[in-house]
Amino acid sequence: xxxRCGIVGLPNxxxxxxxxxxxxxxxEAANFPFCTIEPNVGVISVPDxxxxxxxxxxxxxxVIPTIIEFVDIAGLVEGASKGEGLGNKFLANIREVDAIVxxxxxxxDDNITHVAGRVNPIADxxxxxxxxxxxxxxxVEKKIQKTEKVAKSGDAKARxxxxxxxKYKEALESGKNxxxxxxxxxxxxxxxxxxxLTDKPVIYVTNVEESAAVNGNKFVEEFKEHVKDxxxxxxxxxxxxxxxxxxxxxxxxxEMFLDEYGLKxxxxxxxxxxxxxxxxxxxxxxxxxxEVRAWTIKKGWKAPAAAGxxxxxxxxxxxxxxxIKLENYQKYKTEHACKEAGKMAIEGKEYVVQDxxxxxxxxxx
Numbered sequence: 234x235x236x237r238c239g240i241v242g243l244p245n246x247x248x249x250x251x252x253x254x255x256x257x258x259x260x261e262a263a264n265f266p267f268c269t270i271e272p273n274v275g276v277i278s279v280p281d282x283x284x285x286x287x288x289x290x291x292x293x294x295x296v297i298p299t300i301i302e303f304v305d306i307a308g309l310v311e312g313a314s315k316g317e318g319l320g321n322k323f324l325a326n327i328r329e330v331d332a333i334v335x336x337x338x339x340x341x342d343d344n345i346t347h348v349a350g351r352v353n354p355i356a357d358x359x360x361x362x363x364x365x366x367x368x369x370x371x372x373v374e375k376k377i378q379k380t381e382k383v384a385k386s387g388d389a390k391a392r393x394x395x396x397x398x399x400k401y402k403e404a405l406e407s408g409k410n411x412x413x414x415x416x417x418x419x420x421x422x423x424x425x426x427x428x429x430l431t432d433k434p435v436i437y438v439t440n441v442e443e444s445a446a447v448n449g450n451k452f453v454e455e456f457k458e459h460v461k462d463x464x465x466x467x468x469x470x471x472x473x474x475x476x477x478x479x480x481x482x483x484x485x486x487x488e489m490f491l492d493e494y495g496l497k498x499x500x501x502x503x504x505x506x507x508x509x510x511x512x513x514x515x516x517x518x519x520x521x522x523x524e525v526r527a528w529t530i531k532k533g534w535k536a537p538a539a540a541g542x543x544x545x546x547x548x549x550x551x552x553x554x555x556x557i558k559l560e561n562y563q564k565y566k567t568e569h570a571c572k573e574a575g576k577m578a579i580e581g582k583e584y585v586v587q588d589x590x591x592x593x594x595x596x597x598x
Contacts, residue, residue, distance in 0.1 A: 470504070555579060
């Protein structure tokens, strides 16, 4: 399954700097390239040391990592929900992504003018939120009108849906994002087809000055407090540092540079981990002489659904899954040795795939 994240933010918050740094990022190894498939879309392969371990053990013809697509979404102005500026394009692009990466400015710099003349990440966030909320409110109100007609006829299902829709309407009218509503998956069903913009998982990237890259600053602390009830990820990144890291070809030089700032990893890696966390994703692997490959799935998926990511026939004709844990593969070195040692499990349709599983599927169509 593909993973697509949209990068949003007001002018001069560091959104484009961050995207350009991602675009130019030299991956952890030659196997992890970045490419741009459109002027505003980049695809980066996800670094994963487990792939490197499997590559050494299996010595395949090729290694294929999993990927994340980053979209530098068109700028937004107040009135976007009514089509002002690039509003319609902005909102359409957000609707297509799995998660929103919302960059907020948490640094002061007299040389970089703020669109509102002051540094206030909470106010910046609220501008974009308001436009998304207005668009969602419009979608919800239109569905309420349709549902009310059915509910008046005595339809019990429609009455239940109407109650849920009104909860969303009330939240949006009070300036809250849809994702803040504490509802079950079943309760959210009436709005699933609306693809609400403020219901999408969000990662807030607090863009700080270089000296605050490790621990943040007062703006970051205030912002974290403001969004604590949103069930969102908040990460600290210095886009200026990321732009410099992107210039390094040598891994050792990159690590030395990070060490100078007291950083254990790049902002890109933070963003990748946050994306997997907020979307509840895990990785499993297939390993053979032709290729070693990483596959992204939702946490909690059972074996047939995981097999379906490779090909729909694998899911339709699923018979069983042969599963090896990475630590056993490392210990016994080969698939055959793992099998001989009783470390290859044979799992059926109810098996819940675990992060890091090495899997081989048997199927019949």
